[in-house]
Amino acid sequence: MKNNSSNTAPIGVFDSGVGGLTVAREIMRQLPHENIVYFGDTARVPYGSKSRDNIIRFSRQIIHFLETKEVKAIVIACNTASALALETVKEETDIPVIGVIVPGARAAVQATRNGVIGVAGTEATIRSETYTKVIRKMNPQAVVIGKPCPLFVPLVEEGFAKHRITEEVIDIYLSDMRQTKIDTLILGCTHYPLLRSRIMAFFGEKVHIVNPAYETAMDLKKVLCEGGNENRSHEAASCQFYVSDAAEKFSHFANTILSYDAGAAKLVNIEEY
Amino acid sequence: MKNNSSNTAPIGVFDSGVGGLTVAREIMRQLPHENIVYFGDTARVPYGSKSRDNIIRFSRQIIHFLETKEVKAIVIACNTASALALETVKEETDIPVIGVIVPGARAAVQATRNGVIGVAGTEATIRSETYTKVIRKMNPQAVVIGKPCPLFVPLVEEGFAKHRITEEVIDIYLSDMRQTKIDTLILGCTHYPLLRSRIMAFFGEKVHIVNPAYETAMDLKKVLCEGGNENRSHEAASCQFYVSDAAEKFSHFANTILSYDAGAAKLVNIEEY
Numbered sequence: 249m250k251n252n253s254s255n256t257a258p259i260g261v262f263d264s265g266v267g268g269l270t271v272a273r274e275i276m277r278q279l280p281h282e283n284i285v286y287f288g289d290t291a292r293v294p295y296g297s298k299s300r301d302n303i304i305r306f307s308r309q310i311i312h313f314l315e316t317k318e319v320k321a322i323v324i325a326c327n328t329a330s331a332l333a334l335e336t337v338k339e340e341t342d343i344p345v346i347g348v349i350v351p352g353a354r355a356a357v358q359a360t361r362n363g364v365i366g367v368a369g370t371e372a373t374i375r376s377e378t379y380t381k382v383i384r385k386m387n388p389q390a391v392v393i394g395k396p397c398p399l400f401v402p403l404v405e406e407g408f409a410k411h412r413i414t415e416e417v418i419d420i421y422l423s424d425m426r427q428t429k430i431d432t433l434i435l436g437c438t439h440y441p442l443l444r445s446r447i448m449a450f451f452g453e454k455v456h457i458v459n460p461a462y463e464t465a466m467d468l469k470k471v472l473c474e475g476g477n478e479n480r481s482h483e484a485a486s487c488q489f490y491v492s493d494a495a496e497k498f499s500h501f502a503n504t505i506l507s508y509d510a511g512a513a514k515l516v517n518i519e520e521y
Numbered sequence: 522m523k524n525n526s527s528n529t530a531p532i533g534v535f536d537s538g539v540g541g542l543t544v545a546r547e548i549m550r551q552l553p554h555e556n557i558v559y560f561g562d563t564a565r566v567p568y569g570s571k572s573r574d575n576i577i578r579f580s581r582q583i584i585h586f587l588e589t590k591e592v593k594a595i596v597i598a599c600n601t602a603s604a605l606a607l608e609t610v611k612e613e614t615d616i617p618v619i620g621v622i623v624p625g626a627r628a629a630v631q632a633t634r635n636g637v638i639g640v641a642g643t644e645a646t647i648r649s650e651t652y653t654k655v656i657r658k659m660n661p662q663a664v665v666i667g668k669p670c671p672l673f674v675p676l677v678e679e680g681f682a683k684h685r686i687t688e689e690v691i692d693i694y695l696s697d698m699r700q701t702k703i704d705t706l707i708l709g710c711t712h713y714p715l716l717r718s719r720i721m722a723f724f725g726e727k728v729h730i731v732n733p734a735y736e737t738a739m740d741l742k743k744v745l746c747e748g749g750n751e752n753r754s755h756e757a758a759s760c761q762f763y764v765s766d767a768a769e770k771f772s773h774f775a776n777t778i779l780s781y782d783a784g785a786a787k788l789v790n791i792e793e794y
Contacts, residue, residue, distance in 0.1 A: 292565050297767065298767060302564050402671070402675035408672070413693065416689070492575075493575045
């Protein structure tokens with residue numbers, strides 16, 4: 249834990265694009281006094297179809313950028329980067345870095361009754377089997393069934409979350425999983441909570457849906473408490489948004505997800521970090 | 522025209538990902554003696570949702586990379602980069618650079634009988650109105666109707682080109698255009714020829730479908746002839762593939778598009794150029 253960081257220093261939160269806003273929203277709700285610096289890598293979105301080496305390089309550049317903002321903790325609000333880069337990048341900085349996989353896995357292990365857990369995620373997240381490994385460490389008897397759903401991110405990014413076509417794509421990707429005995433499903437990509445009601449309707453009440461954002465914010469709170477780093481200021485918290493491309497489109501999207509005016513996002517040339 | 526370039530020097534062809542292979546395929550067909558160096562920017566695909574500044578920066582880096590391969594001509598086999606970056610980058614190099622927009626526009630102007638031309642493309646290509654401007658220069662009376670189809674690229678990249686869901690997405694995007702008087706439609710993104718038969722079936726025989734790849738290869742031939750730069754060697758031509766990410770996935774895709782074994786694609790850290 250970095251001791252020279254001020255309690256009023258912000259939390260750094262990053263994602264490949266807009267998906268991580270679902271995590272930022274949960275942090276704002278649970279930790280309303282914390283300032284946030286959010287970075288969305290919109291120039292290189294999506295991450296889910298890309299390789300481990302590039303995801304590590306992208307994550308490293310973003311952490312260097314967040315360090316210039318003197319953040320006191322970093323949340324990788326992207327399942328793909330949490331699965332592929334967290335273990336490497338957390339060794340390279342003094343700032344505590346947490347991802348979304350361990351919190352999501354823990355929530356699923358606590359929720360399941362029969363030990364059969366589904367994970368929907370990007371191609372890279374599922375292929376890495378990180379959720380499977382983390383869940384098995386917590387419960388060696390657990391059965392984990394992963395399914396890559398690569399079109400979910402573009403459907404959300406292009407504004408089709410509530411469109412009929414999305415129902416059909418859910419059906420194409422998740423019908424096989426509905427035939428299994430899963431009683432718990434992890435939304436293993438931060439874009440997927442934006443399809444939550446559709447996915448819940450598809451599986452029905454028997455399947456408990458886990459959004460790792462809630463547990464991730466809880467973990468962040470614990471990390472800050474343990475380091476004595478909570479923001480005790482009574483000033484209104486701020487959230488600044490940075491992106492690597494298309495700032496206007498991002499701001500428009502952010503305003504549909506967040507409950508207040510996100511303001512204008514600022515453009516960063518992330519390849520320079 | 523660069524005079525010190527050897528006739529056996531390769532043609533550089535680049536795209537945001539696999540889409541430009543439809544152009545490379547046409548060059549191989551029309552210019553079977555020319556060697557090709559293909560670069561697919563798979564680390565930053567898709568381009569169509571990104572800004573002019575970033576598309577110019579990406580294109581500049583790729584041209585620097587292709588210069589290290591001593592190419593004698595460059596084909597921007599990507600409509601988004603042709604629309605947003607060609608004018609800027611062609612001033613910055615001695616190597617002739619051609620894009621796909623002028624050839625595609627010319628083919629459409631020659632094909633149309635009533636002067637009403639449709640253009641399907643990415644968000645960035647359509648918003649730039651480059652096709653409209655280029656067509657109007659050739660035929661000031663032409664009416665151009667553009668339509669962004671942002672889900673077509675992920676559908677192709679994720680292997681859904683022949684899936685029923687793609688028919689529905691075609692219907693969602695192009696139904697309005699079918700109600701207009703267009704008699705010619707430009708496939709204004711190099712991924713879209715992979716949906717050609719579906720789009721042709723949707724519009725029926727009344728609408729002529731233009732794939733700019735054919736005219737682009739013709740233009741390239743003309744540029745090489747004018748510069749006396751055709752490859753007159755009788756050795757078998759070669760094609761080398763480079764990508765910025767996920768080389769294996771790219772090679773797999775290339776083998777489904779090309780009529781011969783594309784071999785392994787090599788990985789390049791494009792941000793270093």
